[in-house]
Amino acid sequence: MSGGPLEGVRVIDLTSVVVGPVATQFLADYGADVIKIEPPEGDLLRKLGGKSPSGDASAKFLHFNRNKRSIILDLKTQEARRTLQVLCAEADVVVLNMRGPALERAGLTDELLRAANPRLIHCWLAGFGQGGRYADRPAYDTIVQGASGVAGAMERLVGQPSYAPVLAADHTVGLIAIQMILLALYRRERTGQGDSIQVPMFENMAAFMLAEHMYLRSFEPSLGGTGDPRILDPQNRPLPTLDGHICISANTDAQAYAFFEAVGRPELKDDPRFSTVAGRFKNVQAFFEFRLGALRERTTAQWLSIFENANVPAMPYHTLETLLEDPHIDDVGMLTTVEHPSEGTIWNVGLPNKLGSGARTDYMPPPMRGQHTTEVLTEAGFDAATIERLKASLA
Amino acid sequence: MSGGPLEGVRVIDLTSVVVGPVATQFLADYGADVIKIEPPEGDLLRKLGGKSPSGDASAKFLHFNRNKRSIILDLKTQEARRTLQVLCAEADVVVLNMRGPALERAGLTDELLRAANPRLIHCWLAGFGQGGRYADRPAYDTIVQGASGVAGAMERLVGQPSYAPVLAADHTVGLIAIQMILLALYRRERTGQGDSIQVPMFENMAAFMLAEHMYLRSFEPSLGGTGDPRILDPQNRPLPTLDGHICISANTDAQAYAFFEAVGRPELKDDPRFSTVAGRFKNVQAFFEFRLGALRERTTAQWLSIFENANVPAMPYHTLETLLEDPHIDDVGMLTTVEHPSEGTIWNVGLPNKLGSGARTDYMPPPMRGQHTTEVLTEAGFDAATIERLKASLA
Structure with a gap:
C-alpha cells in the first residue's frame, strides 16, 4: 500500500x-x-x-x-x-x-x-x-x-x-x-x-496570460493597451551590487520608504512620483531605473543585512548552478x-x-x-x- | 446556491x-x-x-x-x-x-x-x-x-x-x-x-525549475551541468517569415523529416546530425539555427498551409494585442x-x-x-x- x-x-x-x-x-x-x-x-x-x-x-x-x-x-x-x-x-x-x-x-x-x-x-x-x-x-x-x-x-x-x-x-x-x-x-x-x-x-x-496582461483592455471602453508595464519593464530585474545581484521587492509604501532610507535617499519618500503605490506604478520606469543604480557600491551580503534590518524584502540571486548549493534547500x-x-x-x-x-x-x-x-x-x-x-x- | x-x-x-x-x-x-x-x-x-x-x-x-x-x-x-x-x-x-x-x-x-x-x-x-x-x-x-x-x-x-x-x-x-x-x-x-x-x-x-533544468546534475556523478540546452537556446524562438513569425514544433522524427521536406531540404533527413531525436538534441544549436533561416521567403499564411498539409505542428505567433482578436478565442x-x-x-x-x-x-x-x-x-x-x-x- x-x-x-x-x-x-x-x-x-x-x-x-x-x-x-x-x-x-x-x-x-x-x-x-x-x-x-x-x-x-x-x-x-x-x-x-x-x-x-x-x-x-x-x-x-x-x-x-x-x-x-x-x-x-x-x-x-x-x-x-x-x-x-x-x-x-x-x-x-x-x-x-x-x-x-x-x-x-x-x-x-x-x-x-x-x-x-x-x-x-x-x-x-x-x-x-x-x-x-x-x-x-x-x-x-x-x-x-x-x-x-x-x-x-x-x-x-x-x-x-x-x-x-x-x-x-x-x-x-x-x-x-x-x-x-x-x-x-x-x-x-x-x-x-x-x-x-x-x-x-x-x-x-x-x-x-490575459489575467496578467489584458490590463487596460479589461475595461470597456478600454483605458489603454495590453501588458502590465510593471511586469514587462526590462529594468524590473535583479539589481546589480558590487559583487553580484540581489532581488528586492518594495511594493507597499512602508517597504518603499524603508528602501529609500536604506539606500540613503530618504527625500524620495516625499517625491510625489514615488510616495504612493499608484505613484510608483505610474512612474514605474523611473522607479526601476533608480533602483537599478542604487546598490552598486556595497556587496550583496552587506545589502542583505541592511535590508533585513530595514524590513525590506530581499533575497540573494541564484543561478541554476548556485540554487543547488542553497543552504535552505539543504x-x-x-x-x-x-x-x-x-x-x-x-x-x-x-x-x-x-x-x-x-x-x-x-x-x-x-x-x-x-x-x-x-x-x-x-x-x-x-x-x-x-x-x-x-x-x-x-x- | x-x-x-x-x-x-x-x-x-x-x-x-x-x-x-x-x-x-x-x-x-x-x-x-x-x-x-x-x-x-x-x-x-x-x-x-x-x-x-x-x-x-x-x-x-x-x-x-x-x-x-x-x-x-x-x-x-x-x-x-x-x-x-x-x-x-x-x-x-x-x-x-x-x-x-x-x-x-x-x-x-x-x-x-x-x-x-x-x-x-x-x-x-x-x-x-x-x-x-x-x-x-x-x-x-x-x-x-x-x-x-x-x-x-x-x-x-x-x-x-x-x-x-x-x-x-x-x-x-x-x-x-x-x-x-x-x-x-x-x-x-x-x-x-x-x-x-x-x-x-x-x-x-x-x-x-529543477525538474526542468537540474538536467545532467540529476545524475550522481553528474553527467554535466544544469540547464536543458534545448529550452535555453536563444534560437529556440518563433521563426521569422516574410511577413511575421510562425511557431513550429518538429520533435519526433516524422515531424522533423516532414519539416525538412516542406522547406525543400529533404537531404537533411539523412544528415546524421538531424536524423534522430538524440542527434537533433545533441546538435540543437545547428538545428535551431537552420530552422531560424528556413522560412524567410514565404508568408506566415503560406507556411501554415504548407505545414498543415505536411503534418508539421505549426501555429501563428500572437502578440498580447493580437491574442485578443484570435478567432478560436472568439x-x-x-x-x-x-x-x-x-x-x-x-x-x-x-x-x-x-x-x-x-x-x-x-x-x-x-x-x-x-x-x-x-x-x-x-x-x-x-x-x-x-x-x-x-x-x-x-x-
Missing part, C-alpha cells in the same frame, strides 16, 4: 512528454497507482530530455515519472487496444493527451469508456478546445507559448518574439489538469458519479539521492508541500520502459499466454 | 495580491463561497495592478477576484480578530499568506483554528518552508523568481539576470495551492478529518463583457476547462472593497450593533 490521500485510486496514464506526466506525477506522489502506458519506442521524453546512463531515461523524464509503473502496449494492434479497455474498465481515472481523431480511432472517448465504467473520470488534455476552429490541431509547448501570448510577453521584455526558458505551457497546464482531476474525484466521493474533463492547453495559457532536505535500476544513483527532488496527514510513504524510482508489463497485466487478470502474446507483438 | 462541485464549501480567504487570490479564484469558480477578508485599505492589488475607473479595482485585481465576497476587518483590533475566529469556526477551508510570526500574533495557526474546528482545512501559503533558515523571511514574486532559478534561467536565455514577464512564482504557486486544498477536501470526504497544508513558494518554484466565447457595480463594463475571461458535471452557474463580479461586510456578518449570526461597531472601528 502506498499511503497518502489518493491510496486506492487507479490512474491509467496515456500521456507522454511533459503536460500529462506532470499531472500524473502529482497523483502518484500522493498515493495513486499510476499505470503509465508507453508505446514500444517509449515516452519521447526518455530521449528528448537529453542523455542518461542508459540512453533511455533523461533527467527530465526521471523528474516527471517517479512512483509510476510502466507497461508497453502497441495501440496499433487490436489486442493491445482491447487490453487497454479492460484496464480502463477497472480504473478510477484515465488521462490522455492525444488529438480528437486519434481518441476516436483508439476507442478512448469519454462516451465509450464511461459507458463501460460510469465511475471513471476521463481527463483529456487537448491542445485546443473542441468548440473552436483549432480543435483538431496538434499542440506542443512552443506552439502554445507562441499562440497564447507567452512569447508575446517575452517580446515586450526582450525585443523579439521568444519562448520562455521553461516549458511554460506544458508545465503549467499539467498543474491545472491536476486541479480538474481532484475536483472530479471530490465530486465523485459525494455523488458516486464519474466525470468528463477537457483541459485545452491553448485556452488555459491564454487565460493565464536544511529542508529537498534533494536526496536514490538508486535507479538502470541509471545508477540519481537525485530526487522532494515534495515541496507539507500535508499534515501525509503523502505517499513508499518511493518507486521512475520506471524502465515496460518494467511492469507482466506485473500489471497479471494483476488485471490476464493469463500468461495472453501476456506473452502481447509482449511478442512488440518485438 | 452557486452550483458546481464545490457548492457548500465555505472558504475564508485571508490572502492578497496574487498567489492566494489565484487559489481562491478557482475554488470560487467551481462553487465555493469565498469570503475575502480585506484590511481597511483593501487588497494591495486593487492599486498595484494599475488604473481603473474607480481607482480601486485594477484589471489584475478583477481577473483574480470574481465570484468572491469581500468583507473588511481591521485585524489590529481585538474584536475583528475574534470575529474572524468565529468565521473560521464555521468554515471548511481557510487560506492565509502571512508570515509565521504574524500568523501566531493573529491567533491564526493551524493548531488554534483546528482545535476549534477539527474539520477545517488550514492552508498556509508561506514564502519559505518552516524547516529551513529562510522560514520567516518575507516573499514576493520577484524575490522567489530570483532565488529559485527563474531569473537564473532567464539569464541563460537573455544574457543578464531577469525576471520572467509574468508573475511566474505567484501565479504558479497559486495553482499548486489549489491542488493541495482539493486533495485535503477529497481526503476529508473519506475520513471526516480536516488537514494542515503548508505551501512554501520558494521550494515550489525551486522544484519547478469561437469558444472566452471573452465576454459583464457589468461591474463600480467599474462599468469589464471583460471577463471565461473558464478554459470543461467539466462534464458543470462549474458554478451564477456569476458575481469581483467585489468592491467591503461590499459584503454586513451580509456576511449577519449570516454568521452577528447582531446589528456589533456589525456597526466593527464597521465604525474602520473609519
Whole structure:
C-alpha cells in the first residue's frame, strides 16, 4: 500500500512528454497507482530530455515519472487496444493527451469508456478546445507559448518574439489538469458519479496570460493597451551590487520608504512620483531605473543585512548552478539521492508541500520502459499466454 | 446556491495580491463561497495592478477576484480578530499568506483554528518552508523568481539576470495551492478529518525549475551541468517569415523529416546530425539555427498551409494585442463583457476547462472593497450593533 490521500485510486496514464506526466506525477506522489502506458519506442521524453546512463531515461523524464509503473502496449494492434479497455474498465481515472481523431480511432472517448465504467473520470488534455476552429490541431509547448501570448510577453521584455526558458505551457497546464482531476474525484466521493474533463492547453495559457496582461483592455471602453508595464519593464530585474545581484521587492509604501532610507535617499519618500503605490506604478520606469543604480557600491551580503534590518524584502540571486548549493534547500532536505535500476544513483527532488496527514510513504524510482508489463497485466487478470502474446507483438 | 462541485464549501480567504487570490479564484469558480477578508485599505492589488475607473479595482485585481465576497476587518483590533475566529469556526477551508510570526500574533495557526474546528482545512501559503533558515523571511514574486532559478534561467536565455514577464512564482504557486486544498477536501470526504497544508513558494518554484533544468546534475556523478540546452537556446524562438513569425514544433522524427521536406531540404533527413531525436538534441544549436533561416521567403499564411498539409505542428505567433482578436478565442466565447457595480463594463475571461458535471452557474463580479461586510456578518449570526461597531472601528 502506498499511503497518502489518493491510496486506492487507479490512474491509467496515456500521456507522454511533459503536460500529462506532470499531472500524473502529482497523483502518484500522493498515493495513486499510476499505470503509465508507453508505446514500444517509449515516452519521447526518455530521449528528448537529453542523455542518461542508459540512453533511455533523461533527467527530465526521471523528474516527471517517479512512483509510476510502466507497461508497453502497441495501440496499433487490436489486442493491445482491447487490453487497454479492460484496464480502463477497472480504473478510477484515465488521462490522455492525444488529438480528437486519434481518441476516436483508439476507442478512448469519454462516451465509450464511461459507458463501460460510469465511475471513471476521463481527463483529456487537448491542445485546443473542441468548440473552436483549432480543435483538431496538434499542440506542443512552443506552439502554445507562441499562440497564447507567452512569447508575446517575452517580446515586450526582450525585443523579439521568444519562448520562455521553461516549458511554460506544458508545465503549467499539467498543474491545472491536476486541479480538474481532484475536483472530479471530490465530486465523485459525494455523488458516486464519474466525470468528463477537457483541459485545452491553448485556452488555459491564454487565460493565464490575459489575467496578467489584458490590463487596460479589461475595461470597456478600454483605458489603454495590453501588458502590465510593471511586469514587462526590462529594468524590473535583479539589481546589480558590487559583487553580484540581489532581488528586492518594495511594493507597499512602508517597504518603499524603508528602501529609500536604506539606500540613503530618504527625500524620495516625499517625491510625489514615488510616495504612493499608484505613484510608483505610474512612474514605474523611473522607479526601476533608480533602483537599478542604487546598490552598486556595497556587496550583496552587506545589502542583505541592511535590508533585513530595514524590513525590506530581499533575497540573494541564484543561478541554476548556485540554487543547488542553497543552504535552505539543504536544511529542508529537498534533494536526496536514490538508486535507479538502470541509471545508477540519481537525485530526487522532494515534495515541496507539507500535508499534515501525509503523502505517499513508499518511493518507486521512475520506471524502465515496460518494467511492469507482466506485473500489471497479471494483476488485471490476464493469463500468461495472453501476456506473452502481447509482449511478442512488440518485438 | 452557486452550483458546481464545490457548492457548500465555505472558504475564508485571508490572502492578497496574487498567489492566494489565484487559489481562491478557482475554488470560487467551481462553487465555493469565498469570503475575502480585506484590511481597511483593501487588497494591495486593487492599486498595484494599475488604473481603473474607480481607482480601486485594477484589471489584475478583477481577473483574480470574481465570484468572491469581500468583507473588511481591521485585524489590529481585538474584536475583528475574534470575529474572524468565529468565521473560521464555521468554515471548511481557510487560506492565509502571512508570515509565521504574524500568523501566531493573529491567533491564526493551524493548531488554534483546528482545535476549534477539527474539520477545517488550514492552508498556509508561506514564502519559505518552516524547516529551513529562510522560514520567516518575507516573499514576493520577484524575490522567489530570483532565488529559485527563474531569473537564473532567464539569464541563460537573455544574457543578464531577469525576471520572467509574468508573475511566474505567484501565479504558479497559486495553482499548486489549489491542488493541495482539493486533495485535503477529497481526503476529508473519506475520513471526516480536516488537514494542515503548508505551501512554501520558494521550494515550489525551486522544484519547478529543477525538474526542468537540474538536467545532467540529476545524475550522481553528474553527467554535466544544469540547464536543458534545448529550452535555453536563444534560437529556440518563433521563426521569422516574410511577413511575421510562425511557431513550429518538429520533435519526433516524422515531424522533423516532414519539416525538412516542406522547406525543400529533404537531404537533411539523412544528415546524421538531424536524423534522430538524440542527434537533433545533441546538435540543437545547428538545428535551431537552420530552422531560424528556413522560412524567410514565404508568408506566415503560406507556411501554415504548407505545414498543415505536411503534418508539421505549426501555429501563428500572437502578440498580447493580437491574442485578443484570435478567432478560436472568439469561437469558444472566452471573452465576454459583464457589468461591474463600480467599474462599468469589464471583460471577463471565461473558464478554459470543461467539466462534464458543470462549474458554478451564477456569476458575481469581483467585489468592491467591503461590499459584503454586513451580509456576511449577519449570516454568521452577528447582531446589528456589533456589525456597526466593527464597521465604525474602520473609519
